Amino acid sequence: MRAVIRAKGMSGKSTCNCPPYGYIKDENGNWLVEKEAAEIVKRIYRLCIEGYGPMQISKKLNAQEAISPVVWKNKVGWKYKLEKVDHPELWTVSAIRRILSNPIYLGNTVNFRTKKKSYKSHSVVYLPKDEWVIFEDTHEAIIDRDTFDTVQKLREGARRRVSIDGEMSIFSGLLYCADCGAKMYLNRHRGSEKDAFNCASYRKEKERTCTSHYITLHAIEDIVLYDLQRVLGMAKGKETEFVSMLQEKNKKMTKSDLSEKAKECDEAEKRIAVLDRIIQNLYEDKVSGTLSEGDEVLIPEPSFVCYNPLTRLADGIPVTIETKAENGFRLTAEELESKITPKSKLLILPFPNNPTGAVMRKEHLEEIAKVVRKHNLFVLSDEIYGELTYGDTPHISIASLEGMAERTIVISGFSKSYAMTGWRLGYALGPKEIIEQMTKLHQFAIMSAPTTAQYAAIEGLRHGDGDIEYMRNEYNIRRRLIVDGFTRMGLTCFEPEGAFYIFPSIKSTGLTSEEFCTKLIKSRRVAVIPGTAFGDCGEGYIRVSYSYSLGHIMEALNRIEMFINDPDAPAMDS
Secondary structure: OHHHHHHHHHOOOOOOOOOOOOEEEOOOOOEEEOHHHHHHHHHHHHHHHOOOOHHHHHHHHHHOOOOOHHHHHHHOOOOOOHHHOOOOOOOOHHHHHHHHHOHHHHOOEEEOOEEEOOOOOOOEEEOOHHHOEEEOOOOOOOOOHHHHHHHHHHHOOOOOOOOOOOOOOOOOOOOEOOOOOOEEEEEOOOOOOOOEEEEHHHHHOOOOOOOOOEEEHHHHHHHHHHHHHHHHHHHHHOHHHHHHHHHHHHHHHHOOOHHHHOOOOOHHHHOOOOOHHHHHHHHHOOOOOOOOOOOEEEEEEOOOOOHHHHHHHOOOEEEEEEOOHHHOOOOOHHHHHHHOOOOEEEEEEOOOOOOOOOOOOHHHHHHHHHHHHHOOOEEEEEOOOOOOEOOOOOOOOHHHOOOOHHHEEEEEEOOOOOOOOOOOOEEEEOOHHHHHHHHHHHHHHOOOOOHHHHHHHHHHHHHOHHHHHHHHHHHHHHHHHHHHHHHHOOOOOOOOOEOOEEOOEOHHHOOOHHHHHHHHHHHHOOOOEEHHHHOHHHOOEEEEEOOOOHHHHHHHHHHHHHHHHOOOOOOOOO
16 A cells, blocks of 8 residues: 555655645546635735734634634535534644645645654654655646745744734844844833844853844834835836836746756767767877867856966966856857867856856857857866856756767866865766876875765765755845845946856946955955956956855945945045
């Protein structure tokens, strides 16, 4: 019996006989949305976003006499013995929690969330999320992705406290300490204006791992009110532009490229395309694993600083290709074609990009791959930021495209996605013949990766996917904040799609990149990198990292704005 259920669950069919609250089955066993219950599910999610916890939500639903899950299931044909349930007409806190955490409402089938303790027992235990089997888009969604993700973030360890007057702050569960990252809790003082949010680490921990700082409720309200007034002022003065901006942002957020989700059905054909000409030109001539003297290496810029000197170290000739902001700092097939000569041997493909945050999507890579195959080039694809891309479309490697695996070396590591900076642990993937020669060179240059780093990498690969997803969401929040901040300053700012850097233009200030950075750190104590560090075409730009906390980012933005308004102001004390 267990084997049958297992096989059914692994095939994508739901293993539960009774659909969850909000869904009914048709005659073919498909799940359909039941409108009455679905509206209540949507109401539950809205109340959570508005600041209500499960207890408050259950009280509201009971006061409104909203149909409970037990009563609803009887209504739609799933008979329960109501006399065995205490107050079946009432909503429970546990029912609210289950609904708020259930990815089924996204339109996904989720199997193996629970298991029985033994064949003798009917009691169940909940399994960790990494053991769930999820099949996406199997039925109609009740809750959209943005709403679901927002609720999950709010629910992460959230405890929304009601005041002594029975009221709840709209900011409860939403504020985090800028120093330690812990939640901020509201402390109420009856009859005073000293209501303030305090850091949980300082308030709760015996060792007091954080400092005794706070922010008053009035201060938060003033900040939010100021931002709302600023937005409303903009909307009032430029209504058409404001509406257009909102429409464009909505379009970007909702756009989904379904073609990226399509499974590759012809894996076996990728290696069949290996041609004799490729083997001769790439493997026989390069069996040493090095460039021949005078060979040209194509390097898109702005990019990481090491590609150019490493090319010269290998007796190659670096040929830079300037990418442009109007193209999203992506390499185009036309730009690549224009730089190719008979001596061109290797293309370095550094995407997602440092310093610009540019990303090459599948359609862009396919155009590049055509040129690479046409001119019989080899590709070194630096994908160290591959896990850190934003939006609905995940990173794709050029090595996965038809005819590219046999001519591509992929290099990556653990320092970015797994936050193992300084552990110096990376890896390379490529044709066997090339990797063998790389291994020979590597073993005489470096003894080995430290054992501790190797164990850390194994742990990250096995259990770190959730942490990557969490940090990607955090970076995404910071990305939007910092782009908005530079835009408000009047600086042209390309919106990055990957990594954790932005590359704003400072040309409007009249300063060179180096002058801007030098003056900024001296006068306002903010360190950014001049764009020229990443190639001559970086002049007029600066690189800014948003891998720091929101509090530090907001403080840095304020200081940069002060500098732009008065670049000759005397230096700050700190």
